[in-house]
Amino acid sequence: METTRHEWTLTGLGCANCARKIEAEVRKMEGVASARLDFANSKIYLELDSDQDADGIRERVKTIISGIEPGCCINDTEASESDDRMHFRKRIAIYIAGLVIFIAAIILPGGSWPETLLFVTAWLIFGGQVIAKSFRNILKGRVFDENFLMTIATIGAFILGEYAEGASVMLFYQVGEMFQEYALDKSRRSIRRLLDIKPEYANIMTESGPVKVSPANVRPGDRIMVLPGERIPLDGRVLEGHSSVDTSPLTGESLPRDVQAGDEVLSGSINQSGVLTLEVTKSYENSTVSRILELVQNASGRKAVTERFITRFAAKYTPAVVGLAAMLAILPPLITSTPFSQWAYRALVFLVISCPCALVISIPLGFFGGIGAASRQGILVKGGNYLEALARTETMVFDKTGTLTTGVFQVTGIVPRPGFTGQEILHYAACAESYSTHPLARSVLERYGDNPDPARMDDHAEIPGKGVRARVDGKQVLCGNRKLMGDYGIAADEGASAGTSLYVAVDGVYAGRIDMEDTIKPDAASALESLQAMGIHDTVLLTGDVRETANEVAGRLGIGRVHSQLLPQDKVTVLESIIEEKKGSGPVVFVGDGINDAAVISRADIGIAMGGIGSDAAIEAADIVIMNDEVGKLCDAVSIARKTRRIVFQNIVLALGVKILFLIMATGGLATLWEAVFADVGVALLAVLNAMRVIKTGRSRR
Ligand code: ADP
Numbered sequence: 001m002e003t004t005r006h007e008w009t010l011t012g013l014g015c016a017n018c019a020r021k022i023e024a025e026v027r028k029m030e031g032v033a034s035a036r037l038d039f040a041n042s043k044i045y046l047e048l049d050s051d052q053d054a055d056g057i058r059e060r061v062k063t064i065i066s067g068i069e070p071g072c073c074i075n076d077t078e079a080s081e082s083d084d085r086m087h088f089r090k091r092i093a094i095y096i097a098g099l100v101i102f103i104a105a106i107i108l109p110g111g112s113w114p115e116t117l118l119f120v121t122a123w124l125i126f127g128g129q130v131i132a133k134s135f136r137n138i139l140k141g142r143v144f145d146e147n148f149l150m151t152i153a154t155i156g157a158f159i160l161g162e163y164a165e166g167a168s169v170m171l172f173y174q175v176g177e178m179f180q181e182y183a184l185d186k187s188r189r190s191i192r193r194l195l196d197i198k199p200e201y202a203n204i205m206t207e208s209g210p211v212k213v214s215p216a217n218v219r220p221g222d223r224i225m226v227l228p229g230e231r232i233p234l235d236g237r238v239l240e241g242h243s244s245v246d247t248s249p250l251t252g253e254s255l256p257r258d259v260q261a262g263d264e265v266l267s268g269s270i271n272q273s274g275v276l277t278l279e280v281t282k283s284y285e286n287s288t289v290s291r292i293l294e295l296v297q298n299a300s301g302r303k304a305v306t307e308r309f310i311t312r313f314a315a316k317y318t319p320a321v322v323g324l325a326a327m328l329a330i331l332p333p334l335i336t337s338t339p340f341s342q343w344a345y346r347a348l349v350f351l352v353i354s355c356p357c358a359l360v361i362s363i364p365l366g367f368f369g370g371i372g373a374a375s376r377q378g379i380l381v382k383g384g385n386y387l388e389a390l391a392r393t394e395t396m397v398f399d400k401t402g403t404l405t406t407g408v409f410q411v412t413g414i415v416p417r418p419g420f421t422g423q424e425i426l427h428y429a430a431c432a433e434s435y436s437t438h439p440l441a442r443s444v445l446e447r448y449g450d451n452p453d454p455a456r457m458d459d460h461a462e463i464p465g466k467g468v469r470a471r472v473d474g475k476q477v478l479c480g481n482r483k484l485m486g487d488y489g490i491a492a493d494e495g496a497s498a499g500t501s502l503y504v505a506v507d508g509v510y511a512g513r514i515d516m517e518d519t520i521k522p523d524a525a526s527a528l529e530s531l532q533a534m535g536i537h538d539t540v541l542l543t544g545d546v547r548e549t550a551n552e553v554a555g556r557l558g559i560g561r562v563h564s565q566l567l568p569q570d571k572v573t574v575l576e577s578i579i580e581e582k583k584g585s586g587p588v589v590f591v592g593d594g595i596n597d598a599a600v601i602s603r604a605d606i607g608i609a610m611g612g613i614g615s616d617a618a619i620e621a622a623d624i625v626i627m628n629d630e631v632g633k634l635c636d637a638v639s640i641a642r643k644t645r646r647i648v649f650q651n652i653v654l655a656l657g658v659k660i661l662f663l664i665m666a667t668g669g670l671a672t673l674w675e676a677v678f679a680d681v682g683v684a685l686l687a688v689l690n691a692m693r694v695i696k697t698g699r700s701r702r
């Protein structure tokens with residue numbers, strides 16, 4: 001069935017465990033084809049069967065949400081931020097009142113009935129919401145809900161006569177939650193700020209001068225003006241003016257680029273010095289900035305293995321601990337002759353720490369932070385799963401041309417056969433190559449200087465991994481490597497000793513060759529060295545080029561293994577055999593330029609496209625896109641991935657460690673209720689703060 005997509009923003013979503021439950025419930029709704037709640041981004045994404053009424057579903061989703069997490073709602077209006085603040089102030093006022101009563105109760109002499117009354121009042125003030133939520137949820141059959149557990153634990157404490165404790169547990173729980181929400185909100189904001197490359201407006205040129213409009217209302221062909229300091233709102237071509245443009249929001253590249261009339265500029269970059277008039281070439285939704293935003297925002301949907309594991313674990317954890325609590329309350333008093341109340345108290349501590357919040361909260365946040373930090377450096381990661389895999393990788397397979405080399409070939413010589421001139425060879429080659437996007441083709445055209453006359457040629461065909469064929473001036477022209485010549489039974493001479501030779505045949509006769517040389521990217525050698533040092537021991541080069549050139553490049557870069565003279569389909573086969581060989585020792589990365597190796601990129605465990613800016617094919621096929629073409633970004637990507645993994649791991653150990661510690665201490669009677677609450681919310685808070693450290697990776701190098 002056809003579906004329609006919806007994306008709603010939630011406000012007041014502070015509990016990751018609730019987010020998990022909301023997602024599960026919404027998924028079960030009739031008419032909902034799929035639902036995904038992105039906790040880190042506070043958004044819910046739905047696909048509805050298209051015969052469904054979206055507003056009706058929205059109302060039902062709202063009911064589900066408010067049942068699970070009251071105070072959380074779907075954001076309808078812009079005004080909600082000030083509502084939020086009001087709400088927050090009201091809460092603070094109530095808590096202060098509660099605190100005063102609580103302190104008064106402590107001051108009053110122990111055991112008196114006014115003291116008890118004050119404690120219960122303080123409990124009601126702090127816990128009112130929690131208690132109300134828990135009753136509502138019981139009616140809906142959700143028993144193992146943290147609100148319910150808190151309510152039971154505190155009522156239990158009252159029954160055992162521990163009034164001060166019962167009240168203080170609620171107090172700590174609520175204050176902790178509040179801090180946690182605050183920290184979470186701050187983290188979300190700072191991550192979002194990393195991704196904030198969205199242009200607010202465009203100055204469209206009209207007869208009466210420039211007018212500010214939303215970028216979405218500008219069409220290709222419109223003219224816009226970009227003032228110094230403004231963000232370029234849509235992709236376009238410069239008509240007038242010159243300026244330097246800062247592309248760092250897109251590429252992480254700090255050197256600005258000079259542009260003048262005729263140059264293409266990308267949306268999201270910042271115009272630094274001059275006034276530019278642009279002709280818009282792409283609509284807003286097809287412009288670079290929207291594509292990047294969409295990609296990164298959808299990234300948290302692809303959950304890392306750790307994240308999925310923790311979600312499943314959380315669903316089992318709470319009932320298990322509650323079960324243990326029941327056993328702890330019942331069995332020991334039956335077996336030994338210790339008093340029931342002593343074990344009941346210990347069981348209550350179990351209830352308090354049975355919420356998996358700290359565990360659930362920080363993991364998506366950590367991955368999201370990693371993705372944000374990477375995007376800040378011009379590295380787009382399509383999901384937490386790829387970030388996680390990249391951290392474990394030990395094998396990187398590289399394409400040569402355009403990936404490790406610049407792909408800009410210099411012609412070192414033209415060697416015509418008798419009967420042809422050098423200029424003729426170049427002419428035939430340029431005409432034949434005029435529709436190819438291969439780096440060799442572009443370099444030949446560059447050397448030719450002119451645009452070949454379309455009237456003099458037709459019938460172009462590209463033969464991947466070999467070259468091109470076309471009809472030029474009525475003659476069949478072949479232009480490519482020795483393999484191509486071989487296919488047509490044409491005897492070509494030996495190529496130049498270094499570099500890549502392009503052979504040209506005219507009407508079945510070998511006509512000459514163009515010798516070209518590519519340069520290795522300036523930072524490739526140091527980047528490969530750092531990768532080795534980071535433990536990526538196995539590096540492999542795959543190329544369609546001849547063996548000598550391949551070996552030369554590999555030798556200079558210290559790449560361990562070389563496979564040369566591969567057709568594009570051979571590259572897939574070789575990669576598959578490497579993946580097979582590496583089974584059990586981490587995922588295999590393939591790094592290509594995305595121009596003619598999309599198939600290999602999509603076959604790899606992690607496909608990385610380099611120089612992805614402006615290349616739709618690369619963005620489509622790859623799991624990770626490096627916007628500029630620096631090899632060094634691979635090191636940054638790996639270190640961000642590793643830091644993310646380290647932090648997520650620390651959070652898991654921290655949260656689980658504290659919980660287990662308290663389970664043990666409670667069993668031995670060494671933990672009080674309020675200590676347990678304190679530890680529980682404290683750990684959640686620490687985990688959120690720890691997750692935020694990921695972002696710092698992105699900033700340190702700038
Ligand atoms: P790689 O990117 O690893 O160098 P390719 O598959 O892009 O490999 O190309 C392999 C070889 O095929 C090139 O070295 C070149 O000799 C030849 N070739 C591919 N496309 C063209 C083309 N458009 N024009 C000329 N030669 C080409």
Ligand code: MG
Pocket residue numbers: 399400401402593595596597
């Ligand atoms: Mg290539």
